[in-house]
Amino acid sequence: MKNPKNWLTVTFAAVFLAACGSGQKSSDGQDSTATVPPAENDGWVSLFDGETTNGWHTYLRDTVTAAWTAQNGELRFNPELPAEQRGDIVTDGEYENYELELEWQISSGGNSGIIFSVHEAPEFTATYQTGIEMQVLDNIDGADRHDETHLAGTLYDLIGSTEVSKPKPVGEWNLARIRKNNGQITLWLNDVQTADVTIGTPEWEALLxxxxxxxxxxxxxxxxxKIALQDHGNVVAYRNIRIKEL
Structure with missing residues (x-):
């Protein structure tokens, strides 16, 4: 039987947009081009100032733990620190209907995630217990690459396919976009739509x-x-994080 996670997905269309911003060096010395303009306009608000971790805190803590640092315009995670200095980070604010854009860069074999609709409460010990995840992954060497619904850009463990999961090579920046509006969730990775489903519909219930x-x-x-950036035990960086409430 064909996997319902794949046949229930809508038809995906690639949308090609011109990249904006000037070429620059990433923290590992590789050339990269920003595709999300950092300026705030048309209702867009930055969630990361590029210099501090203001506006974020580690899940179920008051501040951001030492493993997450702001450097070179990036929020970068270091998995080498002890467990008590690690953890997912979440926004101080909560959001319901919005568009979220950000860029991510994953390490070789790396795994992380953008988790949204996170309910921060002591009875839930992890962000993923309540939040929905857009996967961040090295599709070539990541251990989670063998399940199509675990590939980069997928609606984790719900909707995904190799046809639309097209991350850039390790060390390059990927553009992620999440639109959540009245229960409808639409995801794009590098301007290719990877998922579209509405919570509460028969399609959603079948996927769930x-x-x-x-x-x-x-x-x-x-x-x-809240919106979370995941500590999955691998080096990962995020930048140009912005949101537009709908």
Whole structure:
């Protein structure tokens, strides 16, 4: 039987937009081009000032732990620090209907995620217990690459396919976009749509019942929540993080 995670997806269309911004060097010395303008306009608000971790904190803590640092215009995670200095970071604010744009750069074999609609409460010990994830992955060497719904840009463990998961090579920057509006979730990776589904519909329920989240009490139950960047134990960096509330 064909995997319902794939046949339930909508038809995906590639949308090619001209990259904006000037070429620059990434922190590892490689050339890269910013595709998300940092300026705030048309309702867009920056969630990262490029210099500090203001506006963020480690999940269930008051401040950002030492593993996350702001450097060279990036929020960068260092997995080498002890567990008590690590953890997912979340926005101080909560959001319900919005468009979110950011860029990510993953290490070789690396895994991370952009988790949204996170309900921060002591009864939920991790962001992914309530939040929905857009996967960040090295599709070539990442351990999670063997499941199509775990590839880069997918709606993690729900919707994904090799046809639309097209991350750039390790060391280059990828543009992620998430639109969440009245329960409808649409994802794009490098301007290619990777998922589109509405929470509560028969399509959503079928996907959920075929996923690891089937019996999770709090998963995707909170329309308004925080945005998280995941500590999955690998080096990862994020930049040009901005949001536009709808």
């Amino acid at each position: 019942n075929d996923s690891k989240f089937k019996d999770w009490e709090g998963f995707a139950k909170f329309p308004k929540g």
